[in-house]
Amino acid sequence: MDTASHLLFGVTLAGAACLHPQIAEHPQLFGAVLAATLIGSHAPDFDTVTRLRSYAAYLxxxxxxxHAVPAWFIWPLVIALPLSSLFHVWESWPIVALWTFIAVMFHVGLDWLNAYGVQAALPFTSKWLHKDVLCLFDPVLFGIHMAVLSSWLWLDRQGASSLFAAAYALTFLYILWRWGTCSRVLQQLRMQFPGALHHQLIPDLSLCRWQYVVETEDCYSTGWVIQASPLSMCTPLRFDFHARYEKSFSLNPIIERTLATDGVRAFHGFAERVVVHAQQWKDGYKVVWNDVRFWHRRGLPFxxxxxxxxQLNVVKTKLGWSKKGWEPPYV
Structure with a gap:
């Protein structure tokens, strides 16, 4: 998810940790846990430093x-041990490490629920895992945790801890509801396109709308699935077609020449639904590779x-997004 949400969840996790009397009653231990959950909730995204090198390295x-399996256990030690020493709560470092682990796993879990995905199963597989249940930013989750965080204005740590625990219970219920709703809509999408090879939904900020991508033998079809009400499981769905993209292309010398570029190699390591087209451009050619999963009304922004x-020498390479952050898809 987005950085602001991860950091907010880091704070509210520390609030929920105050259900443990030892944390609630000892300010220094609470400070260590708060620092640990804040850092742990963002630590997996420290890899953004690779963007300083290039977007290809970042991708x-x-x-x-x-975010991978070894990191699940390395982050708690790397974060908890120094903080336990800094806050002079060395004897309680397992508690600090436990809450750091929870923060890290909550971060990885939320990224897994997003359509962008995560390589959480490294080193066992490099496959990108994504459940396509939540947006990059979920206003409902953000609102729940922001509202509960304000309880600290008039309640002490131990008094507010039950509210934070309730917020996390509500968070998991909401995620289960979103998961169930997406599964139902995906089932309807499969019925709508029974002969397709692959069906994918990408959630929208609205609880009643999803983008879809359907892959057949020769093309990708994109569009919207719209539900009249998010509260009724029996509400009929509307399927609005948007565009169709042909899959077949031949690796002519122009397209083939781009395969050796760093940007295209990085793109192919991440992309799942690929289309490409070449055209004459200025005094040469332009080749554009896109991932159809991330479509927008204006086209394919990623x-x-x-x-x-x-002479087919590479002059310029541009890798990344060509949309505003507030425009769909929210990944």
Missing amino acids: RHHRGLT GVEVELDE
Whole structure:
């Protein structure tokens, strides 16, 4: 999810930790746990530093090793041990490590529920895992935790802890509800396109709308699935077609020349539904690779553009998004 949400959850996790009397009654231990959950809730995203090198490096490493199985157990030790020493609660370092672990796992779990996905199963598999249940930013979850966080204005730590615990109970119930709703809509999408090879939903900020991508033998179809009300499981769904993208392309010398570029290699390591087209451009050619999963009304905003001269020498490469952050899809 987005950075603001991860940090907010880090604070509210510390509030829920105050259900443990030892944490609630000892300010220094509480301070260590609060620092640990704040850092732990964001630590997997420390890989964003790779963007300083290039977007291709960022695309290769973001949500990779720092989110993977070994990191689940390394982060708690790396974070909890120094904090326990700093806050002079060394004898309670297992408690600090436990809450750090919970923060890290909650971060990885939320990223797994997003459509962008996470390579959480490294080093066993490099496959991108995504359940397509939540947006990058979920206003309902953010609102729940922000509202509960304000309880600290008039309640002490131990008094507010039950509210934080209730917020997490509500969080998991909400995620289960979203998961169930998405599963039902996905089942209807499969019935709508029975002969397709693959069906995918990408959730919208609205609880009543999803983007869809359907893959057949020769093309990808995109559109919206719209539900009249989020509260009724029996509400009929409306399927609005948006666009169709042809899959088949031949690796002509122009397209084939781009496969050796760093940007295209990084793109292919992440993309799942790929289309490509080449055209004459200025004094040469332009080749554009896109991932159809992330479509927008204006086209396909995620991909890599490669400009070549007449001798097929690479002149310029541009990798990344061509949409505003507030525009769908929210991944």
